[in-house]
Amino acid sequence: MTPADLADLLRTTAAKVLVERGLxxxxxxxxxxxxxxxxPDHGDYATNIAMQVAKKVGTNPRELATWLADALSATDAIEVAEVAGPGFLNIRLAASAQGAIVAQVLAAAENxxxxxxxxxxxxxxxFVSxxxxxxxxxxxxxxxxxxDALGRILAAQGADVTxxxxxxxxxxxxxxxxxxxVAAALGEPTPEDGYAGEYIQDISAGIVAANPGVLDLPADERHELFRREGVTQMFAQIxxxxxxxxxxxxxYFNESELFxxxxxxxxxxxxxxxxxxxEKDGAWWIASTEYGDDKDRVVLKSDGNAAYIAGDIAYFQNKRGRGFDLAIYMLGADHHGYIGRLKAAAAAFGDDPNTVEVLIGQMVNLVRDGEAVKMSKRAGTVVTLNDLVEAIGVDASRYSLVRSSVNxxxxxxxxxxxxxGNENPVYYVQYAHARTCRIIDNAKNFEFASVAPDFALMTADREGDLxxxxxxxxxxxxxxxxxxEPHRIARYLEELAGVYHPFQSDDDMRVLPKGDEAVTPLNAARLxxxxxTRQVLANGLTLLGVSAPERM
Known part of the structure; x- marks a missing residue:
């Protein structure tokens, strides 16, 4: 019985109790x-439902909680229900009802x-962009x-995510x-407001090699060729x-198409x-301060040229025109002002401002030997995706970035x-998955197929916790x-691993028989x-885009 199942039972029972008493x-x-x-001494689950509704039905919380406790305790799924404090209800499930969760997981599998x-x-x-x-x-x-993780999570709740x-x-x-x-191709210093790094030299050299005579073109033509091919190469690499x-x-939506x-x-x-x-001062403005922006924004400049926000407005209109009910933007730490201006754009087109959601991500720093890692030779001034992956691998990179709130x-x-080791969170979770795989693989050496599991036998605290x-x-x-908040999945997986590792390490929780011992219904239930556990670990890691290794 999952918490959702228990909540359903609790509601059904409460409704019956109230009706029987004319409430x-x-x-x-x-x-x-x-x-x-x-x-855990307070039971498996607790609810304050009696305190929520007692006054509304004209009774006191402890009295209502007592009625509910008696009714719940009479059901097969509940071992005991007790009243605590001013009207809390502490509930302990019957072992058979808890075991039903295991069957539920296995029946649903990856779903x-x-x-x-x-x-x-x-x-x-x-996102990214x-x-x-x-x-x-x-x-x-x-x-x-x-x-990427958020997209998987939203889809797991039935959304159609693009x-x-x-x-x-x-x-x-x-x-x-x-x-x-162009400056790199000509052997000139990087422009003061330009981009530096080995990647500029590489792209520039590639353009020159593919276009002999490009440096002899008129300046405007040369600039356009380097712009066009440079963007193509850089984005292909991204x-x-x-x-x-x-x-x-x-x-992949091209901003240039909007213009x-x-x-x-x-x-x-x-x-x-x-x-x-x-209109003000010869320019056209949008009232973004009405939606939390620090100032209203110019959309059309006094010289008649569109400001940058004009592209954002047209882009939002394009998204709505493609039939999206909700537009989620994931932006960097310096983009707080975009929340107000994008919501203002939605309102200006007659949409609910909540059609727009803006998530702001804070900074990421790398540390090694207690010191900040500040520079990438290839990128010139920043640490890149490839730098992180080269240092700790894809799985650790993804997990390390997802496990904390973006705020x-x-x-x-x-x-x-x-x-x-266990101090590495992704290793801790993946190792739990690998340990489950090892037990399942070793179980092939025993006669489990002929023994039916009896979940009601799993009454130990470690079993119940898991x-x-x-x-x-x-x-x-x-x-x-x-x-x-995808980080909730990561933190849950660490909690699950933290419950599973002691379970497997406890000699009293043996899954596989010793020596020539026969497989028992309890062994089968624990298997x-x-x-x-393996299924849920794999499901959670998949939502995060992290692998679930069978061996480590």
Missing amino acids: DSSVLPEQLSVERPRN YGTGKSLTGTNINLE ANPTGPVHLGGTRWAAVG REYYFNDHGAQIDRFARSL RADLHEFGTDFDV ASGAVEQAVEQLKTSGNLY SSIDIDLDVWTKA IRTLGDYPRVVATAAETR ELVRA
């Missing part, structure tokens, strides 16, 4: 909350933990890991990139690096005509994440989707518990 059962909330108490809360919701999830002017830096790498990369191939940064490439990192996209197609002009004109822009900065200690932790998984996934 109003309609006051019961649609979803009742059950929690695992911090102190265990999925839900339907977002079924029918069409979500555009835009790094400018094609250099390799993906650590901030973009964090979004590559978190965004992962999108906004390809910034328009604007001043692209001109600076082109000038940097896509290849992200693919190797395990992050791919459904759509070439006239979509930017049309969007601005529509907002002017509808009165959702206002906080993180330091990745390379000394920790390269260790094959089963209840498995039962928590669907709720964790649902909450991670609702809050857009099923190990199988279920």
Whole structure:
């Protein structure tokens, strides 16, 4: 019996108790909350439902809790229900009901933990979207890991998710990139506002090799050729690096298309005509302060040229035109102002501002030997995705970036994440999975097939703790989707590994018989518990885009 199953039983029982006593059962909330108490002596689960509704039905919480405790204790699934404090209800499940969780996990297999809360919701999830002017830096790498995991989690709750990369191939940064490439080809110093690093030299040399005589072209033609081919090569490298990192996209959207197609002009004109822009000092503005921005933003400059936000507005309109119900933007730490301006754009087009969600990711730092790792030789000034992967591998890179809330900065200690020990979180979780695989493989040497498991025999605390932790998984996934917080999955996996490792190391919890001993129904039940643990560990790691190795 999972927490969700218990909540359903609790609601059904409470409704019956209230009706039998002539009280109003309609006051019961649609979803009742059950929690695992911090102190295991207080039972397997606890609820405050009696305290929530007692006053509404004209009784006191302890009296209502007592009625509920008596009714629950009479069911086969509940071993005991007790009243505590002012009206809390502490519940301990029968061993057979707990064991049903194991059967549930195994029956659902890779679908265990999925839900339907977002079924029918069409979500555009835009993340990374790094400018094609250099390799993906650590901030973009964090979004590559978190965004990919979030997409998997939202899809696990039934959403139709389109992962999108906004390809910034328009604007001043692209001109600076082109000038940097030309300067490298001519053997000149990097422009003051340009890009440096070995990758600039490599791309520039490749363009010259592929286009003999390019340096003899008129300056404008030469600049355009270096811009066009430089962007193509740089973005090809970005896509290849992200693919190797395990992050791919459904759509790569070119910013330049918005301008070439006239979509930017049309969007601005529509907002002017509808009165959702206002004119001041010869420019046209959007009232983004109404949605939390620190100041209103210019959309159309006084010289008639579109400001950068005009492209963002047209891009949002494009997304809505493609049928997305929700547009989630995952942006860097210096983009807080975008929350207000994007919500203002949604409102200006007549949409609910909550059609837009903006997630802001904080900084990532690498640490080695207690000192910050500050520079990548290849990128010139930043640490890149490839630097991180080269240092600790793809799995550790992804896990280290996902396991903390994006609202906080993180330091990745390379000394920790390269260790094959319990202090390395990804190793700790993956090793738990590998240990389950080893037991399951060794079980082939015994006659388990002819022995039916008896889950009611698993009454030990370690067994119960492990089963209840498995039962928590669907709720964790649902909450991670609702809050857009993939780190909840990682922290859950570490909790599960922390319960499983002592279980397997405890001689009193032996899964496999000793020597010539016969397989018992308890052995068989514990083997099923190990199988279920392996399944949930694999499911959670898959949501994070991290492998579940069978041997380590």
